[in-house]
Amino acid sequence: MINKDLVIVGGGPAGMAAALSARDAGVRDILLLERDQYLGGILNQCIHTGFGIYHFKELLTGCEYAGRFISLVERSREIDVSLKSFVVRLTNDRVLTFLKPGKMETVRAKALIMATGCRERTREMIHIPGTRPAGVFSAGLAQKLINIEGLLPGKEVVIVGSGDIGLIMARRFTLEGARVKAVIEIQKQSRGLMRNVVQCVHDFDIPLYFSHRISRISGRDRVEKVEAVRVDEQGNDVDGSRFEILCDTILVSVGLIPENELIEMAGAKIDSATNAPLSKELNTTSIPGVFACGNCYRVYDLVDSVTRDAQVCGRMAAEFLAGAR
Amino acid sequence: MRSCDALIIGGGVTGTAIARELSQYRLKVILCEKEEELAFGVSKSNSGIIHPGTQNVPGSLKGRLCVEGNALTKAIARELDVDFKQVGELIVAFSQSEVGRLIRIKEDAQRLGVKGLRMVDNAWLRDHEPNLNPDIPAALFAPSAGIISPYRWVYALALNAQQNGVEIMTRTRVAAIERLSGAGRGGMFLRVMTTSAEYDARFVINCAGLHADAVARMAGIDDFSIRPRKGEEFILDKKREHLTNHLIFPLPTPVSKGVLMIKTSDGNPMIGPSALDTEDKDDLSTTEGGLRTVLADARRLVPSVSERDIIAYFAGLRPVAGDDFIIRHEDRASGMVTVAGIQSPGLTCAPAIAKLVSRLLKEHGLDLRRKIFFRRHRRAMNHLFSIPLSRTARLVRLDPSYGDIVCRCEMVSAREISDAIAEGATTMDGIKFRTRAQAGRCHGSFCTCRLMKILADETGRKVIEVTKRGECSEIVLKDRGDDQ
């Protein structure tokens, strides 16, 4: 068993900002656990611009934004980074067990910050009926396939939902030579930022259908088509408005859910509607000494806001440690 | 031209159970499966319930085979190191008048030989099933009911059969069956043309599931047809693992056992299935109506089931050929053995069906001599999700790749993925069925890339050749590296 003053789970923007701010507030013994082989989290696949306008007063790509924090973390002797490290158990007395290739370690933390980010809602969560062929992707998976792996998921694409990742992927697919045949949004307006609607959809004349939903997916082995239908104010299908779109690929971009299964395992109270921790004040959980920041605490639109709240969280953990001493 | 004593058509649970049963004898046995992998047909949508033998008509073949199959499954699962949990089932009554029907079900089942049955009352239910609808007055408790992973079961049966010499051919579709004249040349009765090769066989065992009627017709047998009956099932988050402690059944209807609360070997509870007759043997689509029906029926059993708990859903087709199974030697086409209409409780019955088929072969002249060395036992691969952390720690020390977690929702390591591929997985679904990677709440959003790379590496293919479930189901359509 290792002892650490502060353990941070997650090496994305939230975890890195929290680690650096805790260090700046005097914490000297920090362990940052990251399950991937690189720090940076989901920012590594965000090759587009739109990051850092508030925090750095510059327009950066996600990779650049992450890169600045990564170099600060790597230069910091107080922060011990463990990559490819996956937490498999957490108890309410802040004892974590994690696996990494060749090793299982247990660490007792005096304070713990969860910075585990979020996951995408899936096709299954919005219950789109029909078959289950290859070619249905979450927008984030498609982003990873194209940007990190250099693999193009499909050539004729329909995007379900107008979340920011979906909009950004509409542009990315178009630039990669695929045809985005529609973005289908059940709400009356976009869920994503307006500037993404403009520069990702309008710029490329991609049809954007508001107040529409996908009512069926067809295709035996690979997606062959979708059926779309208009919905009225009450959310009911409008008679006679059904139409089909031929496509080989469907991207689902219908929102994000905080990832809190670990603290839930430790007994923290979780809001069943949002999957976010129930807490009395910002960045805390129902377990004393266990903090949460970034998208696992609340899903933010901007990474700059994640950084801001993670910095607050780092200082809160430092205060908690000072008080415990 | 290749020849064999028995050619099994269909690599679902029935075909693989027969293959494993026959593999203990000195016979040349070949199994053909049209899909890319085994268990990709009817068996892949199975609920994984090992029924006790209740809810069957006393004189029925399936009733007899179910009771026998329940005991055999327990024994063989132990030999093959497959996780079989005897969780027990409760058939519940919603009113006093239904209690009368329960008592009749109990008497019928006792006549079939089902052991340990007893009626339990509302107080017992409140004690043992706190989430159950509190208005349920009574239930029939069948302790011998159990759960098993249908995939891991089929793969274990097939691998053990293979260890004992059975040849398994996937992606092999039967195109034609020819009856050879007289008693056959060299004792061969039938010639089977497939997309891979031609075989002469003394016996052909038709376990072709939904397509058993088409296969039978190839041999001139046309007195039955398979009507698919669709069932939609909904998988709940593993967080709800302890929603119920037993399998929960309502009283059966004429067409099905009703919508159930199912426990699974993987931990995720399941609700379903619906039951809808259909014409289309490829129709695996789910419907909005299916979700509504199943949710409403499941809530009658356990009111706290929520739509938000659902993380996945699928539809399967039951191969229905009338009320009972059809298992017989076809005297009109000597050597042809039909095993058709194997709907519920087919998974439970499979090992008993296998024994029945081997008796049929013997009756029709096949010499069943036991092998001197029959490998009855096999060790299953390790699954981190089902072992305590102390054992995981030991495994990680033995092989570092047990510590390399690929699928975070279901905690599946790189070693398990490699094991699955070594055991025959060639597709993303094959990996999912064996390991649960991609089967959790994120549906593969986080692990798909890594899985594709491991699968491509270890099967010597390009990443763009990786498929979900075989030809035409490629995951990605283009590689930037192929641009010039």
Added chain:
Amino acid sequence: MKKEMICIECPKGCRMEVYYGDGKTVEVNGNMCPRGREYAASEIEDPRRILTSSVLCEGLDLRMLPVRTDKPIPKQALLQAMERIRKIRVKEPVRAGDVIAQDFFGANLIATRSATRENV
């Protein structure tokens, strides 16, 4: 002439009314900061975008290296620029900010992440 426009310079997404004639901007309403006016003018006179993409690596720890233009390039040239990007192969380690291609539609194409030699 009048055109409705949404500013893309920051997440606020100001809705603007832009009056123009002869390819020149005359008046901009609805912008909350001077960048909105600049954006509107450029949309009328010479619309440009920063292009972000990724290029293929050989022998490096990353398979795809993320890149962007260091300043906006003509919007009309985006698809043509992608054609060029697809032909690029990066074979030597790079640092974020290194120029990957010069004279790239009036800008430089720069790396936005570092890549090292592949661990063998």
